[in-house]
Amino acid sequence: MHDSTFHDALSDPVEPGTAAYATVDARGVLTSWSPGAQRLLGYTADEVRGRRGTDLLYTHADAARLVGRCQAEEATSLGSAVMRHRDGSRVEVGLWAHPLVPTAGELHWLIQAEGADAVRRRDLGRALLRGLFIESPFHIDVFDTQLRFVAQNARSLRGFANQAFGRTMREVAPAGALDMTAFEARQRQVLATGEALVATEVHSRDPDDPDRDRAWSETIVPLRSGSGEVIGLAHAVFEVTERVRARERLALVNDASSKIGSTLDVLRTAQELTDVAVPVFADHAYVNLLDPVFGGEEPVAGPVAESMPLRRAASSSVPGGPGNAVVSTGDVDLFTSGVGSLFTRALASREPVLLTGEEVLAELTAADPRRAALVREYGVHSWLLVPMSARGAALGAAVFVRFRGRQPFEADDVLLAQDFVARAAVSIDNARRYTRERTTALALQRSLLPQHLPVLGAVEAASRYLPATGHAVLGGQWFDVIPLSGARVALVVGDVAGQGLHSAVTMGRLRSTAVRTLADLDLSPDELLTHLDGQVDRLHDGQSEGASGGAAGTTCAYAAFDPISRRCVLARAGHPPPALVSADGRVEFLDLPGGPPLGLGGAPFESGEVTLTDGDLLVLYTDGLVESRGRSTETGLERLREVLSDPQLTSPSGLDDVCDVVTRRLLSDRTQDDVALLVARVRGLDSDRHVTWELASEPEVVGQARALATGKLAEWGLEDLEFITELVVSELVTNAIRYGKPPIHLRLIRDRSLICEVTDASSTSPHIRRAIETDEGGRGLYMVAQFVQLWGTRYHPRGKTIWAEQPLPEDLLAPPSDH
CATH class of the missing domain: 3.60.40.10 (PPM-type phosphatase domain)
Incomplete structure (x- = not known):
């Protein structure tokens, strides 16, 4: 077959980027040359047809290597090579060889070449695909529009069926592990809208530990065809359990900071501590305080005597929890005292005590059988005691209990409990001191009040x-x-x-x-x-x-x-x-x-x-x-x-x-x-007892302001105050025009005194100064201060108000209005 067959096939290909094609016969002679090859190396098809392909290589070493690799009758990568451009420059390319068998039976080769940039892009693309889909820390799934698995990366999840292809998540996930209705609703939302759902926080049950909740960050991305139609979904899931727990712990610390210690009451503060802990941190919590602290007295300095009783100050439980089943508020907790008791040891060491359910039962069975029965009944599996102290003195202890569907306390939980117990201890100590020292001098208290x-x-x-x-x-x-x-x-x-x-x-x-x-x-x-x-x-x-x-x-x-x-x-x-x-x-x-x-x-x-x-x-x-x-x-x-x-x-x-x-x-x-x-x-001030005018920011308005003020005084029957009022209005309005900013308002108020106010949009405050004989100004505020009873400045978001008060004549004092 004539080599034009290959030439015709490649004469007008659709080629992306710098991809180029040529054919060589069994002797290595170029028989066709694509337009992409011409763009890559500068030679036309007529210039290269009939020449050996190795003549276009820059070095003989490359020629020998490539001829040696192009022997098998199958597609093969020839690797990178340096070719000679028509202008003599070097061109780095990547080469691939594909065997062609014409009808005449003579073996030919289709040589594909791509520029170095294209090769690097292709390698990066493959590396990106490998990194995202194979080596990624994310679990990646691909679904079709029927929500069936069509692909997965190698990171399978424990408890899920191994053979997932062609099946839905509902069919492969462990029973109860996911809220499947919500999951499928998110998938259908992305299919319907074509908009990705990014970093949705979802929760599941650990198949190895049903009591343990795991958190995931889920991203669902639509996959589109060349026409833009959504033809599938890609899921990327990453476990964020530790991050979510850290966030919850921080939220609990913030909650404790804002809610514990809102009052100076010992019992109220203890109750706030247990209320903060339940149900977010524990299923049941209670606070026992040493007897002197419970009564508001000074705590005993030094080691706590083993006979010192502790009284129940507060307790909280989830619905259906034990509540005050054993000890009521104010009663002595008998389990806390005695030689070698858990509370005595904790108050002596000032260190928290963390026990499993079996360990708690071992402590309680002989000391308090009734409470041991409750531990069995509720399925207590984790018990944490945190001693409470302030200013170096022991105050009591807080106990936190988890049972049934909660995971046991961890080391981070112990630190968290110590943090908000310490906050509560400070508040309780403040409340105790407040109660103790409020025992003297009622007369002094009353004398300090109005x-x-x-x-x-x-x-x-x-x-x-x-x-x-x-x-x-x-x-x-x-x-x-x-x-x-x-x-x-x-x-x-x-x-x-x-x-x-x-x-x-x-x-x-x-x-x-x-x-x-x-x-x-x-x-x-x-x-x-x-x-x-x-x-x-x-x-x-x-x-x-x-x-x-x-x-x-x-x-x-x-x-x-x-x-x-x-x-x-x-x-x-x-x-x-x-x-x-x-x-x-x-x-x-x-x-x-x-x-x-x-x-x-x-x-x-x-x-x-x-x-x-x-x-x-x-x-x-x-x-x-x-x-x-x-x-x-x-x-x-x-x-x-x-x-x-x-x-x-x-x-x-x-x-x-x-x-x-x-x-x-x-x-x-x-x-x-x-x-x-x-x-x-x-009671509000009647509308006929106040008036407000808006003034232009012009010197000529001062006289108008005086006229408005004197007119209102005449209406109120306060003509005797006209002289001082005119002086006050003139000075305050003039200052507002000269040094303030519009808008400028003048207001007169008749209450139990006559009040004159001028408001402008500047925050600059006037100051009284004594004018010397040669000064032409500066005496206005000084005179105002001599004639009025009080004056001052108040600021607001839009500027300031300067006010001055004059006493009313005794016979004109306005009595309170009856409403």
Whole structure:
């Protein structure tokens, strides 16, 4: 057969990249030359036809090697070679030889050549495929559109059928290992949408250990044909069990940080510890405290006596768990004392004790047969005891139990338990010290609280402070009502962390100095708590060594009511939520962001906002009102809701009566904590008692502003205040035009004083200075300060407001409006 047969076949091929083809006969003579070969080496077909193929090789060594390898009558790789370009340059190529048998019977060879870049790309592609599908740490499956296996890599999963091809996952997976309905739903979703599902976290049961849960990261990618049609699915699955466990442990630590120690109550803190642990960490948990600690006394220094009893302080169980089946809260746990008991050994060594179910049974069978029977009944298989101590003194111990469908505690679990038990120990120790030192000087406590609440137009308030029953206490609870600029009013209730004299003194410093000073700066509630947090830190840092109590852990609720907008902005630091009693009798606990107690660090404080109507009651209180031994916070809040929902309180009754009813009904069985309560009835400022004008930022507007102000004064019958008001308006408006930014607003408020406010969009604050004789200006603010009763600046997100107050004549003082 003539060699044109091969030439015709290759004369116009479709060739990707730099692929080139040529044919040689049995003697090595070139018989055809493709366009791709011409692009690769520069020779035309006419220039090379009839020449020996080895003539195009750059070295004789390559020629000898290639001729020697091109002997077998089968396709073979000739490897890499260096060929000579028509311009004399070197061209690195990869060569493959394919035998061709024409009809005449003479053997020919089809030689395929690719440039070095193409060879490298092909090698990289093969390496990529091998790495992803064969050597990859991922388990990879390929499914068709009927969800049947068509390919798998070598990483098979334990418990799955070996012969999977042509079968679905439902047919090859172990029973109960996967949520097959959800799995197939994800597959069909990708088939329907053509969009990949990346890194979906799924869980399965370990076939070797049914109690062990395994986590996987699953990615499902659609496979498309050349036309773009989805013709299959590729799954890549990677085990992330350890990563998920680490994430869960971190979440538990964060949860413990935010929930343990929310109050300064020993039993409440112990309960918070067990509540955090169950069910995320354990199926059952309880806390035993040494008898002195349980009673709020100083723990015994040094080794704990083997006869020292431990009392049950708190316990939590999953539904159907043992609960308080053996020991009730407040009772002595007999299993904990005695020579050589587990608790005695743990408190002596300060090291955790981790036992299997069999080991626990061995300890209990002789010492406590009843509890041993419960261990068998519930199938306890892992038992962890963690001693609790603070400041070098033992406080008690926490026990965590797992049974039935939970895997045993591991080394990382022990470390985690030690972490949040240590956090709880600090909180319990603080609570214990608080309880012990609140036993003296009730008179000092009362002297540090407001003796009289101010009479204001926007708020009518009443308060109560009640010491713990049966004790002469010195505590850190406080309340206050603080007039603010612009007829606004601040309401504050706080609870200093600590006990005794130091706690009371700290309370006095915070209430009368820190809070009032910060309130005078017109800070927003969240900013005020942030500054107060820093002040508490400084008070705590400045505490002398060995001093009793401390400011860290102080809780506080702060509200600022604006009678013009009727908006109330509130923030709290580790404090119970305020209650709002609407004028129609509805009661709700305001859902405010719960910041951490002051001085403990943590997340920044945030404010919440609520719009009030005339006659609404705002109830602020310390946690002693709703918490007590044997009563949870949730129960106390519900009881407070019931009391405040009484129809008698929705009528315009006196606020002193409201305080009496609340304290009498909620605190009749109170035994332990002192209480501060503040009840305020709000009322807005009538629209005819305030006015706001927007002014142009032009010097000519100053005269217009004076005219507007004097006109309003005449309407209010305050002509005697015109001179000073004109001076104030002129100075404040002029300063806003010269040094501020538009928009500029002028507002007059007639409350229990006459208030003039000028607002602009600049945050630059004016300062009083004494002008010398040669100065042409600089005397305005100085004169304003001489004539007005008070003046100041408050900042807001859009700029600042400068305000000045003038006292009203006695016969014109506005009485509170009746609503």
